[in-house]
Amino acid sequence: MQLSKRAFNFDDFFLWVKHPAVLFAMMEITTFFPAQSLFFETKQQTALEMSDGNNKFFFILKLYDRIYKTVKDKVGCECNCISWIIFEIVLACVWFGLEFYNLYQNIPMTSKKLCIIMKFMSELLKLQNGSDVRGVAIEGVEGENVNLTPDIVKQIGCAYVSWLAKKLDCDATALTIGVGRDSRVSGPALADGLIAGMVSAGAKVVDCGMATTPAMFMSIVFADTAFQGSAMITASHLPFNRNGIKFFDKDGGLEHDDITEILKLASLLNPVNDNAYIEKYDLLSVYAEYLKKKIADALADQTPSGKLPLEGLHIVVDSGNGASGFFVDKILKPLGADTTGSQFLEPDGMFPNH
Helix, strand or coil: CCCCCCCCCHHHHHHHCCCHHHHHHHHHHCCCCCHHHHCCCCHHHHHHHHHCHHHHHHHHHHHHHHHHHHHHHHHCCCCHHHHHHHHHHHHHHHHHCCCHHHHHHHCHHHHHHHHHHHHHHHHHHCCEECCEEEEECCCCCCCCCCCCCHHHHHHHHHHHHHHHHHHHCCCHHHCEEEEEECCCCCHHHHHHHHHHHHHHCCCEEEEEEECCHHHHHHHHHCCCCCCCEEEEECCCCCCCCEEEEEEEECCEECCHHHHHHHHHHHCCCCCCCCCCCCEECCHHHHHHHHHHHHHHHHCHHHCCCCCCCCCCCECCCECCCCCCCHHHHHHHCCCCCECCCCECCCCCCCCCCC
C-alpha cells in the first residue's frame, strides 16, 4: 500500500471516514470527547508532523499517547481497548488517506472489533428499561434466555464509576459507592460482579448486603455513610428469574439518558480483576432506626405520655418474601403496633408466595 504524500488536512478527516461501521464508532466516541482533541493543538502542527518523513515513527507514538491520555481523562479510567481502536481508525485515515470503500478491507481487524463492539453495545442497550437496567439473570422460565450475567454487570459497574467520576469532575479513586440487593437468588452473584467492576475502575465499594431501594438512596444522604453514589440490585415486582440495577447519585435516581450513556460506555470497557478489600455494612438496620425515629418524631405531639406512637394500631404486612420483612420486627413492633396476621416476612428469592 502506498502512503499518502499529501499533508493531513483536518477538514477532510470525516470525509474519509464514510464506512457506516467506522462512522457509527466515531459518533459514539465523540459523545465522550471532541474529535479535535485527539490531535495536536493546531491543524498546522499536525500537517507539519505528517509531512516530515523522518518523524513518522515519533508521530505515531505521540498520536497514540495523546489518544490514550484523552480517553483516560474523558472516560475516567484507563481503557486500552477503545484507545487502540480509535488509534487504528485515526491512523488509517490520516496516514493513508483511505477512501471509504478501501477502509473496510484495509483495516479488517479494526472493522471486526467495531462490529463486535457494535453488536455488544446493541445487546447491552436492550437491558435498558426506562431509568433502570433490567434483564434475565437465571434460567428457569421457558423462552427467556439469560442476558444479565455477573460479567456483564461487571462492565456496567465499571462504566457507572467512570460516568460518576466524570459528572463529579473527580478521580474515580475519590469515590465511595454502596451496593445493595434484594432477596433474589441471583442477587449475590450479580452484586459480586457489580462490585468487581466498580473496584476495577478505582472506586472504593461498600457491600450493604440485603437492602431496599429507598435505603440505598439514603446511603448517600446519611452522614455515617455519605456515599457519592449507590446501586440497588433489584427487579421490583418481576419474577424470580429477572433482576436489574437502579443507580443513584446525590441528585436521586439516574435518568434515562444517564443509563443509555453508561450502557454505551460499558460496551467499550474491559475491567481488570482487583482483589481489593470490600467493607460490609448493615445499612438496613441504620435505615430502620432512621424510619423509626421519623415516625416517632412525627407522632410525638399525638402520643400520650407512657404510650408508644403506634400503640392501638393493627398493621398487617405482606412482604411477599422480599426484602421488606424487617419493617415488622425493626420498626412497627418497637413502635407499639399490633402486626398479627403479617405473612411471608422471610426473604426467599424464589418468591414462593409472590
